[in-house]
Amino acid sequence: MITDDRYFAEAHLPRELPHRDAAVSQLSRALAPAVNGQRADDVLVTGPSGVGKTALARFILRKLDEEAAVRSAIVRSLGKTAGAVVRDAINEHPSPVTVHRGTPTAELPDILRDHFTDPFVLVLDEADDLPQTDVLDMLVGVPNVSIVAIAHNPAEWLADIDQRYRSQFDGSHHVELEKYTPEEVADILEPRVRHGLEANVITRKQLVTVGDLVAGVARLGVQTVRCAAEVAAEQRRDTITDGHLVDGKHRALDEIREAHLRTLPYHHQVLYALVRAMSPVKSDQLHSRYDAVAPGAYRNRPVEPVSRRTRRTKLEKLREYGLVEWSERTANQRQYEVVDPQLASEHDIPLTVDDVGTHA
DNA sequence: TATCCACCGGAATTTATGGAAG
DNA sequence: CTTCCATAAATTCCGGTGGATA
Secondary structure, three states, X not given: XXXXXXXXXXXXXXXXXXXXXXXXXXXXXXXXXXXXXXXXXXXXXEOOOOOOHHHHHHHHHHHHHHXXXXXXXXXXXXXXXXXXHHHHHHHHOOOOOOOOOOOOHHHHHHHHHXXXXXXXXXXXXXXXXXXXXXXXXXXXXXXXXXXXXXXXXXXXHHHHOOHHHHHHHOHHHEEEOOOOOHHHHXXXXXXXXXXXXXXXXXXXXXXHHHHHHOOOOHHHHHHHHHHHHXXXXXXXXXXXXXXXXXXXXXXXXXXXXXXXXXXXXXXXXXXXXXXXXHOOEEHHHHHHHHHHHHHHHOOOOOOOOOOHHHHHHHHHHHHHOOOEEOOHHHXXXXXXXEOOOOOOOOOOOOOOOXXXXXXX
């Protein structure tokens, strides 16, 4: 049923961005000076997850590159320090200079000044918690580098930056993206369905239904259609039913969770496995079980068990990734639960209490 | 009601790491 | 090889919180 899965890939960037005309021209205007060899203006792009913030940036950068070979870089900045972000940018730049972890941060602005002799657009993706002010401080006095910051919440982002930079990201230099309407999601899905699926397996009306199911989050809509097609094919059907759409959305979410869990390090895997085995579990039980199980779970592993405080941050990460949840209501004693009991860690983690007499 | 207790999470501090330069 | 630099990750410290207990 799927004839070309590239059209459903994250990396796919369409030739058109439906219903983003205003945003496209706004961002184009701000970056236009770069076409003429001038420093572009800074821009802030905000909006909820999955509504095309990064796609918008990539779209404009592709255009600028095609029109005037404008250099640019998209740096995933989640959790990085200002120095790390600027170093990534330097290494992405075509000039032969490279910097490494130990390069003094204070030298980075000079390197930028000396080697970035043409306009350069630096996109800070996932810039929510970035120490933005530090980045901007580094770029002050660098004549050619401009910033496109991508974040979720504009008020929060602006509050975090130093006041003297606020005006650079205000008014026409702030692009706000909203969730799509179901019809708009359908417009986004249509070309992908046309190129990526067999003909006539899904109706326009169903694409609108998808837009509704995913509440205007286009990225999830794309994956929902792909998964719905998979489900339909597994059931040897020629067309996609509305039931497949619902299943498809759940499968898409499952896949996202699974992918998240796979990327996490061993400590998280141990905690996830424990919560899953004991779900629901109060924190004191969880921690004492961890202590009891740790010798076995960490035997022949390159890492050692971690302290309770560290476990709390790991659990917070698991929550962020939608793998574990707890209600804040139980105040002191939280009840941890896995979101999807079906989903197991790929690692084989022994959760039995170690016999002290056993020897390795 | 007063006191206690375990947990929570922010912040400071320590530890481990990697690459480069001397 | 040793020293330096920046950084990530982990630990330690500790005030805040709110339920439990006398």
